[in-house]
Structure formats: C-alpha cells, structure tokens
Amino acid sequence: MNKNQGSKKAVVLSGIQPSGHLTLGNYLGALKNWIALQEQYDCHYALVDLHTITARQDPKQLRERCYEFLALYIACGLDPSKNVLFVQSHVPAHARLAWVLNCYTMVGELNRMTQFKDKSQKNANNINAGLYDYPVLMAADILLYQTRFVPVGEDQKQHLELARDVALRFNKLYGDVFQVPEPMIPRVGARIMGLQDPTSKMSKSDGSEANALYLLDPLEVMDRKFRRAVTDSGAEVRYSEDKPGVANLMSILSAITGESFVAIEARFAGQGYGVFKAGVAEVVIETLRPVQARYREIREDEPGLHRILKDGAERAAARAAPVLRRVHEVLGFIPE
Numbered sequence: 223m224n225k226n227q228g229s230k231k232a233v234v235l236s237g238i239q240p241s242g243h244l245t246l247g248n249y250l251g252a253l254k255n256w257i258a259l260q261e262q263y264d265c266h267y268a269l270v271d272l273h274t275i276t277a278r279q280d281p282k283q284l285r286e287r288c289y290e291f292l293a294l295y296i297a298c299g300l301d302p303s304k305n306v307l308f309v310q311s312h313v314p315a316h317a318r319l320a321w322v323l324n325c326y327t328m329v330g331e332l333n334r335m336t337q338f339k340d341k342s343q344k345n346a347n348n349i350n351a352g353l354y355d356y357p358v359l360m361a362a363d364i365l366l367y368q369t370r371f372v373p374v375g376e377d378q379k380q381h382l383e384l385a386r387d388v389a390l391r392f393n394k395l396y397g398d399v400f401q402v403p404e405p406m407i408p409r410v411g412a413r414i415m416g417l418q419d420p421t422s423k424m425s426k427s428d429g430s431e432a433n434a435l436y437l438l439d440p441l442e443v444m445d446r447k448f449r450r451a452v453t454d455s456g457a458e459v460r461y462s463e464d465k466p467g468v469a470n471l472m473s474i475l476s477a478i479t480g481e482s483f484v485a486i487e488a489r490f491a492g493q494g495y496g497v498f499k500a501g502v503a504e505v506v507i508e509t510l511r512p513v514q515a516r517y518r519e520i521r522e523d524e525p526g527l528h529r530i531l532k533d534g535a536e537r538a539a540a541r542a543a544p545v546l547r548r549v550h551e552v553l554g555f556i557p558e
C-alpha cells in the first residue's frame with residue numbers, strides 16, 4: 223500500500239487538547255513549528271476533544287475553546303487551505319482505530335507512562351480508564367494518517383515512543399501496515415517552564431494564573447507576569463541548570479528570536495535581571511500583539527470557523543478511511 227495516499231509530501235500530524243487556554247509553552251513547543259512546516263509537508267492538526275474528557279470539562283467552555291484555539295492557530299499563521307484543521311470527534315475513525323490498537327498495547331507499557339502517573343496524582347478522585355488509555359488514542363491519531371513526523375514538545379516524547387512500538391508490533395504481525403512515526407521536537411523551547419515555578423512545566427491547566435503565560439492574556443498582564451517571573455538571588459544573565467528561572471526566560475527569548483544563549487548573555491551582560499525581564503517581555507508582547515488583533519477578527523466569524531472544521535473533518539476522514547479499511551482487512555473483519 224502507498225503509505226502516503228495520493229500525496230508526495232511526507233505527512234505531519236499533531237494535536238493540542240482544547241482544555242484551558244493556549245500557553246506560550248504550547249506556542250513555542252508545538253504551534254510555532256506547525257506553522258514552519260506547512261509549506262513543505264502534508265499537515266494535519268487536530269483539536270483533540272476526545273482526549274480532553276479524560277478530565278471533567280464544562281461543555282459550554284469546551285465548545286468555546288475549540289473555536290478559540292482554531293481562531294488562534296489561524297491568527298498565529300496556520301493557513302486552513304494548506305493544512306487539514308479538524309476536530310478529533312468529527313472523525314470517528316480515531317476512536318475505531320484506538321479500539322484496535324488497545325488490543326496491541328500492553329498494560330505494562332501503559333503503566334510506565336509518566337503523564338498518567340502525574341495526572342492521576344493531580345486528579346486522584348477521577349482516575350478513569352480513558353486517562354489510562356489516553357496514549358493509545360494518541361497513537362491512533364498518529365497512525366491513522368500514515369504520519370511520518372509529529373511536531374510536539376518534549377513532554378510528548380514517551381507517548382510517541384509508545385506509538386512507534388505499537389506500529390512496529392502491528393507491522394511485525396500483519397505486514398507493512400503503518401508508517402512508523404518520528405517525533406519532531408524543537409531544539410529550544412521544547413519545555414517551557416512556569417514563570418513562578420521554573421522547576422515545573424508551564425501548563426494550560428495550571429492552577430496559578432501567574433505561572434503560565436496565555437497567548438490571549440492582555441498585553442499589560444503579560445508584561446507584569448514577566449517582570450514578576452521568579453529568577454534567583456544573583457544578577458547575572460547566564461544559562462545554567464542551577465539558574466532555572468533565568469534559563470527558562472533565555473529559552474523563551476531564544477526560541478522566538480533565534481538568538482543563541484551566548485548572544486543573549488552578551489547582550490544583557492552587566493545589566494541585571496530587571497532589564498533582562500523587560501527585554502523578554504517586549505519580544506513576547508511584540509510577537510503576540512498582531513496575533514491578538516488578527517484573533518479578534520477571525521474569532522468573530524464563527525460560521526466561517528465552523529466551515530473550516532467541517533471541511534477539515536471531511537478531508538481527514540477521506541485520508542483515514544483507507545488506512546482503517548486496511549487494518550480491518552488484515553485483522554479478518556468482513557469489509558463494510
């Protein structure tokens with residue numbers, strides 16, 4: 223079977239959970255890369271709503287966030303005519319393949335997933351089977367499109383390894399059914415840390431508002447968050463593991479401007495943290511100012527956004543159908 227069904231460009235797929243609000247971590251770890259890939263690859267980007275219900279969601283907010291995320295993707299530069307932008311629940315093949323892959327994933331493998339352990343700890347009263355099975359649905363998202371590259375942040379590496387292992391296992395049993403995917407993790411910005419607690423990852427579902435920087439934060443709030451970001455008792459702008467706050471701010475700056483850490487150190491030499499933090503704030507604000515302006519315009523046209531999702535779901539479903547059919551065929555299911 224031609225793994226890249228009717229397309230010569232290599233397939234890229236990624237997803238973000240429409241839970242919470244999009245953070246600078248999501249932007250630098252994933253979204254910024256998605257935009258860079260859109261010319262060269264055959265890209266598919268999903269709003270993974272099925273994944274979000276592994277934690278309780280407010281239905282109204284969930285719907286709102288899907289539109290918000292889509293409008294932000296477009297405002298950041300993702301072109302709906304060049305990328306397949308869709309909602310996971312609109313393409314039933316995801317859940318159908320996930321069931322099959324469940325039967326080719328070992329409980330021992332899922333037990334090792336660090337995100338499951340973290341999330342169970344944070345949500346001790348709702349450790350549901352979906353949360354446990356989450357990486358299998360993610361493997362289905364990826365394998366359904368014969369995906370070659372998966373642009374994600376560092377925290378998704380283990381899930382990607384699992385998707386690769388499941389694909390290899392399935393292929394060993396049934397022939398060359400799935401493309402084995404590879405992660406695409408940015409060199410800088412793959413793990414943006416909290417502004418208040420630079421020893422833990424910045425996260426959409428962060429309890430503390432000041433810890434995460436949201437792409438839609440008012441610009442003056444962004445400025446304040448950076449100025450109050452935790453650094454250390456020193457004054458020297460230097461990249462070092464024992465200076466996690468400073469290192470994080472340097473990573474943010476470097477990921478946006480492309481400057482090396484050495485160049486950043488030279489630029490801020492002898493200037494102290496106040497000037498440095500204001501410099502980082504300015505770069506982030508000037509990157510997001512035009513994004514926010516475009517966002518407001520795009521978000522207003524909800525019927526237009528809905529059309530993009532409808533079209534995206536049709537295109538995604540058409541790409542997924544032959545892969546699911548092939549999977550069912552090798553398993554011995556009677557063709558529909």
Ligand code: TYM
Nearest residue numbers: 236237238239247248251252360363374375412413414424
């Ligand atoms: P999610 O929604 O937690 O995060 C979306 C993307 O943002 C990256 N990211 C970060 N990068 C840098 N620094 C951070 N602090 C940071 N926080 C998040 C994540 O690595 C991710 O790339 N399981 C996935 C969603 C998913 C998916 C998929 C991804 C479902 N199916 C298929 C790729 C392919 C998740 O929860 O991402």
